[in-house]
Amino acid sequence: MGKLNTKETIIKEGARLIHAKGYNNTGLKEILNAAGVPKGSFYFYFQNKEDFGLNVLESYAQFIQHKAVKYAGDKCIAPLERLEHFFDAYQRHFKKLGFKFGCPIGNLMQEMSDLSDTFRARINTIYSRMQLFIEECLADAQNRGDISQTIDINATAKFIIDSWEGAIMHMKLCKNEQPLEIFKQHVFRYILTIESNRGVR
Numbered sequence: 001m002g003k004l005n006t007k008e009t010i011i012k013e014g015a016r017l018i019h020a021k022g023y024n025n026t027g028l029k030e031i032l033n034a035a036g037v038p039k040g041s042f043y044f045y046f047q048n049k050e051d052f053g054l055n056v057l058e059s060y061a062q063f064i065q066h067k068a069v070k071y072a073g074d075k076c077i078a079p080l081e082r083l084e085h086f087f088d089a090y091q092r093h094f095k096k097l098g099f100k101f102g103c104p105i106g107n108l109m110q111e112m113s114d115l116s117d118t119f120r121a122r123i124n125t126i127y128s129r130m131q132l133f134i135e136e137c138l139a140d141a142q143n144r145g146d147i148s149q150t151i152d153i154n155a156t157a158k159f160i161i162d163s164w165e166g167a168i169m170h171m172k173l174c175k176n177e178q179p180l181e182i183f184k185q186h187v188f189r190y191i192l193t194i195e196s197n198r199g200v201r
Contacts (some may be wrong), residue, residue, distance in 0.1 A: 057105075078146065095177060102169065102171070108123055134161055156191070156192075168180070
């Protein structure tokens with residue numbers, strides 16, 4: 001196993017465990033056992049557990065970016081349709097997982113924001129990237145005339161990502177997709193329409 005593959009294996013297995021159990025509930029020994037590598041290999045690639053955790057965060061960010069490009073990157077499709085495809089893909093992903101675990105970024109945002117400024121800053125950067133992706137879709141929709149010119153796309157993007165994370169939390173509680181369906185219905189049928197924003201100043 002080459003050096004790069006070893007590091008990727010540790011990150012992949014650690015990311016899986018942290019997603020399921022949380023950062024603080026996942027021990028280093030458990031990560032090493034899952035990755036099948038000795039303790040020395042861990043410290044060859046990472047300074048400490050926090051350094052490892054920041055690498056895991058970036059792996060989550062890359063996963064989200066991959067989903068965004070795959071399901072919302074086709075500019076030939078209307079922007080709101082692209083955005084809906086993105087959320088649909090995540091809904092299918094959560095369904096495959098039995099509606100467990102939730103969003104790894106949202107989970108770590110709740111767990112670590114009060115415990116580590118380093119984690120909080122990195123999570124905030126990733127969360128802002130997610131918001132920016134939505135904002136870009138809304139800007140495209142506004143330029144096409146699909147949504148009102150008066151809508152504040154920055155505030156709306158923030159509302160959408162915050163509402164999505166809340167819906168995911170509720171999904172974990174009730175173990176079904178109803179909160180995600182309600183989210184999509186209200187965002188795409190009631191908020192992101194010309195009619196609902198007509199006359200807004």
